[in-house]
Amino acid sequence: MRSKARNNPGMLLRAWLLLHAQSFIYSLGQYYRNLLTSILTTAVIGISLALPGGFYLLLENAHQITAGWDDSVQITAFLKSDVDDAIATELVGRLLEYKNIEEAKLINRDQVLAEYRELSGFSEVIDILDENPLPSIIIIKPKLMTLPDGVDRLIIEFISSQPEVEIAQYDQQWVKRLYGIIDIIQRCIILFSVLISFGVLLIVGNTIRMAIYNHRDEIEITKLFGATDYFIQRPFLYTGFWYGLSGGMASWALLTITLQFLKQPVDRLAKLYASEFSISALSGTETMIMLLCGVFLGVFGSWISVQRHLKTIELN
Amino acid sequence: MIRFNNVHMQYRGGYLALKNINLHIEQGAMAFIAGRSGAGKSSMLRLIALMERHSRGQIIINGQNLERVRDSRIPYYRRNIGFVFQDHRLLRDRTVFDNVALPLVIAGHRHTEIRKRVSAALDKVGLLKKESLNPITLSAGEQQRVGIARAVVHRPLLLLADEPTGNLDPALSLDTMKLFEQFNQVGVTVLIASHDMEMIKKMHKRIITLREGRIPTHFGNTSANEKSD
Numbered sequence: 001m002r003s004k005a006r007n008n009p010g011m012l013l014r015a016w017l018l019l020h021a022q023s024f025i026y027s028l029g030q031y032y033r034n035l036l037t038s039i040l041t042t043a044v045i046g047i048s049l050a051l052p053g054g055f056y057l058l059l060e061n062a063h064q065i066t067a068g069w070d071d072s073v074q075i076t077a078f079l080k081s082d083v084d085d086a087i088a089t090e091l092v093g094r095l096l097e098y099k100n101i102e103e104a105k106l107i108n109r110d111q112v113l114a115e116y117r118e119l120s121g122f123s124e125v126i127d128i129l130d131e132n133p134l135p136s137i138i139i140i141k142p143k144l145m146t147l148p149d150g151v152d153r154l155i156i157e158f159i160s161s162q163p164e165v166e167i168a169q170y171d172q173q174w175v176k177r178l179y180g181i182i183d184i185i186q187r188c189i190i191l192f193s194v195l196i197s198f199g200v201l202l203i204v205g206n207t208i209r210m211a212i213y214n215h216r217d218e219i220e221i222t223k224l225f226g227a228t229d230y231f232i233q234r235p236f237l238y239t240g241f242w243y244g245l246s247g248g249m250a251s252w253a254l255l256t257i258t259l260q261f262l263k264q265p266v267d268r269l270a271k272l273y274a275s276e277f278s279i280s281a282l283s284g285t286e287t288m289i290m291l292l293c294g295v296f297l298g299v300f301g302s303w304i305s306v307q308r309h310l311k312t313i314e315l316n
Numbered sequence: 317m318i319r320f321n322n323v324h325m326q327y328r329g330g331y332l333a334l335k336n337i338n339l340h341i342e343q344g345a346m347a348f349i350a351g352r353s354g355a356g357k358s359s360m361l362r363l364i365a366l367m368e369r370h371s372r373g374q375i376i377i378n379g380q381n382l383e384r385v386r387d388s389r390i391p392y393y394r395r396n397i398g399f400v401f402q403d404h405r406l407l408r409d410r411t412v413f414d415n416v417a418l419p420l421v422i423a424g425h426r427h428t429e430i431r432k433r434v435s436a437a438l439d440k441v442g443l444l445k446k447e448s449l450n451p452i453t454l455s456a457g458e459q460q461r462v463g464i465a466r467a468v469v470h471r472p473l474l475l476l477a478d479e480p481t482g483n484l485d486p487a488l489s490l491d492t493m494k495l496f497e498q499f500n501q502v503g504v505t506v507l508i509a510s511h512d513m514e515m516i517k518k519m520h521k522r523i524i525t526l527r528e529g530r531i532p533t534h535f536g537n538t539s540a541n542e543k544s545d
């Protein structure tokens with residue numbers, strides 16, 4: 001026994017498109033028919049997505065504030081007092097050959113003294129001294145952006161091991177520590193997002209499970225009259241799509257409202273610090289990604305639920 | 317059209333519902349499966365509809381050996397069967413029209429085609445005027461006729477009915493049976509399970525009597541086994 005519709009590819013395609021269009025619209029109708037459940041599901045997905053989304057924005061803005069700070073991460077190497085300019089210049093050359101060093105600049109003891117005289121205001125005191133007590137220094141900039149863990153220590157060790165160097169140390173160690181913390185937070189957010197995603201999958205799955213349960217009669221009848229599993233699961237997948245999309249939009253709205261709420265005081269604060277900083281909202285791409293995440297979780301969650309629960313429906 | 321050879325059927329719990337059934341029903345025939353409640357009438361229909369699988373023997377429906385119908389092909393197999401139930405099983409969240417249209421929607425027919433065929437089917441059961449009503453507003457007899465329209469709208473080769481008159485009074489029952497007879501006269505093979513012996517006898521059709529999962533030969537079933545070659 002073969003169904004007549006299967007023999008004609010054109011008709012098959014048309015029928016397929018029609019079925020998709022029908023269940024697409026039908027599932028939207030389902031959203032309205034169970035408005036309370038739908039809104040609750042949307043809200044839960046919206047809030048769930050807004051949490052990692054919000055943290056992400058926080059980090060993005062933190063990055064914006066700290067951008068340029070890594071310029072100031074540098075190492076100062078104090079040279080031994082008996083090192084003259086020729087040897088020091090040679091040392092600079094050697095340091096520049098090291099792969100994780102971006103820049104090395106020699107400031108000889110006379111320049112250091114002149115700078116110190118200018119900055120400190122102790123010029124009279126310095127004049128009294130008949131010999132320059134200050135060492136020459138080399139300012140070294142590591143290639144920070146490409147710095148894997150541990151390499152920063154290797155650089156310091158390398159510089160310190162040079163015989164001409166008395167001591168080498170990082171300036172502004174705290175910037176590096178801040179970056180370290182940001183990195184940890186970033187990873188926490190990723191973990192958190194994964195957990196939240198599981199939660200969303202469970203929520204969508206459960207809502208779809210109830211929908212399947214409520215449509216048991218219909219599923220049984222359509223099965224008896226020859227509906228394929230694809231036909232039966234399609235409206236549920238579309239329902240999941242609508243949940244995910246509306247949840248994504250809800251989280252976008254939540255974040256946008258929150259940012260608007262914070263914008264004014266943050267701008268005022270930034271002005272006090274003479275900073276150009278202003279809170280950045282979700283970009284178009286980020287909004288798209290957020291919606292796609294919602295849709296993916298909605299469809300995937302309902303797919304899992306459909307796979308698990310459609311099979312349990314027995315025909316009577 | 318329908319052929320059972322030494323068919324046994326065991327439910328998952330282990331209960332042997334059908335034992336050594338031999339049966340042949342020709343294309344275009346109309347027959348009744350009679351017997352007390354629990355005799356195995358529904359079980360037989362469930363085997364034909366592939367809602368259950370038989371455990372021994374061979375079933376051939378319209379030239380197709382049911383053992384060879386893979387699970388993934390069952391939907392396409394069922395599209396050539398129409399079902400009528402005792403409790404009609406109409407969907408309450410849609411109109412009479414949409415209920416009857418269901419088999420055509422499943423098979424992926426075009427809207428104009430669906431419109432045409434549903435109207436024709438509703439016309440045949442005399443309910444064309446009620447197509448936009450909700451089935452719960454109809455009487456029991458009307459609901460059952462909607463169920464019959466749904467069962468024939470996709471022009472199945474085989475019509476299966478399980479106690480279709482179980483909820484109807486004798487007069488309505490006979491009307492319903494006459495309706496089945498009309499569809500049979502245009503070529504649909506009809507198989508009806510019913511325990512209502514009185515009404516069955518009035519129809520003057522072949523009767524297959526089941527008793528405790530068997531077809532006893534001394535029970536007026538002789539014709540059934542003679543006809544199988």
Ligand SMILES: Nc1ncnc2c1ncn2[C@@H]1O[C@H](COP(=O)(O)OP(=O)(O)O)[C@@H](O)[C@H]1O
Binds near residue numbers: 351
């Ligand atoms: N799903 C099932 N699991 C186990 N036993 C069943 C099941 N369905 C029916 N039976 C048993 O099979 C026998 C035949 O049932 P059925 O075919 O429904 O009889 P009828 O339709 O003639 O009343 C009965 O004894 C019944 O208890």
Ligand SMILES: [Mg+2]
Binds near residue numbers: 354357358359478
């Ligand atoms: Mg029964």
